[in-house]
Amino acid sequence: MDEEYDVIVLGTGLKECILSGLLSVDGLKVLHMDRNDYYGGESTSLNLIQLWKKFRGNDKPPAHLGSSRDYNVDMVPKFMMANGTLVRVLIHTDVTKYLYFKAVDGSYVFNKGKVHKVPATDMEALKSPLMGIFEKRRARKFFIYVQDYDEKDPKTHEGMDLTRVSTRALIAKYGLDDNTVDFIGHALALHRDDRYLDEPALDTVKRMKLYAESLARFQGGSPYIYPLYGLGELPQAFARLSAVYGGTYMLNKPECKVEYDDEGKVCGVTSEGETARCKKVVCDPSYLPNKVRKIGKVARAIAIMSHPIPNTNDSHSVQIILPQKQLGRKSDMYVFCCSYSHNVAPKGKFIAFVSTEAETDHPESELKPGIDLLGPVDEIFFDIYDRYEPVNEPSLDNCFISTVIMMLQHILNQLSVMYLTCIP
Secondary structure, X not given: OXXXXXXXXXXXXXXXXXXXXXXXXXXXXXXXXXXXXXXXXXXXXXXXXXXXXXXXXXXXXXXXXXXXXXXXXXXXXXXXXXXXXXXXXXXXXXXXXXXXXXXOOEXXXXXXXXXXXXXXXXXXXXXXXXXXXXXXXXXXXXXXXXXXXXXXXXXXXXXXXXXXXXXHHHHXXXXXXXXXXXXXXXXXXXXXXXXXHHXXXXXXXXXXXXXXXXXXXXXXOOOEEEEOOOOOHHHHHHHHHHHHOOOEEEOOOOOOEEEEOOOOOEEEEXXXXXXXXXXXXXXXXXXXXXHEEEEEEEEEEEEEEOOOOOOOOOOOOEEEEEOHHHHOOOOOEEEEEEEHHHOOOOOOOEEXXXXXXXXXXXXXXXXXXXXXXXXXXXXXXXXXXXXXXXXXXXXXXXXXXXXXXXXXXXXXXXXXXXXXXXXX
């Protein structure tokens, strides 16, 4: 361990492993350490015994739930956009040879007290009760504008500069009602709250185009894909990539202490009496608690069920978005379900997650709107965890700290900045 490295990465969460892999591919000498004896950090996947130990305090789950090893329960569950940046990174780095993906059956939205499928075809759009016939005509004109929009071709802009025009102003031009705006902003553009309405419309248009491209990629019932055996496979795949390109991995390394020189810049990491020297450190917030601040909490429920979620056409994998306005909240709520079809549970079992930005200290009552959609559950676990963001200046101390991000498609925005600044 007493060597010098270009970068030391602390923690084996998804973002840390992606960066470790990319930096190793670029020829940097990388040491990757974790205080745990497993990959994944906070975003790991647990078998049933591990899940029971975490939430129930013992390692004896009921026999009727099936074999422990058949469960791969994500601690931070997220679907991936089929044509998103992360998928392109997977293909570019050839990490796909370590992973198998399967399309997600359906995407749904909660509207006026009911669950509705987000249309995936023209026929579904025609039959959808989400809009009336006249509203569908107005929405169609807006969708055509978005489809034809090309940032580099002013002829497609219809006289609007979307870097200045707000989303609210753009949508107002087409006369769409509030329910349609809610549907577009949250079920298609996947915004977490309504702040986007007063921000430049370009981001929303790009998000809608990504949704459409992802939907067309596999021509399935949703724009999402998900790895077999759960999201915990992703950190391990990028760890393998890093190892192939010379990265060094050390798990079960306690008390990883970041060391600094006289100028306050990072110069190494000490564990078990040994110090590895380095020029830069990448880590999750738990390794540098004095350089982060709390920005919020996430409330989450994990349910084991023996049936698919009602009103989702018996889908074995599905996401339901509950827009904030439908619930009288400040941010959206998400219901995520997968099953034995993605090899995350024994045959006949389904794993459902309900999560949202916590607005109280009572996750059971706060998550009730989403839990009510699940139907009967065999077991349910509740959790609440803090979100942090870095407060340091990486250019001064060479410490690059990741943040907890709820939506997977936002992760690459932060990663690209961290990646570019880590390269010498």
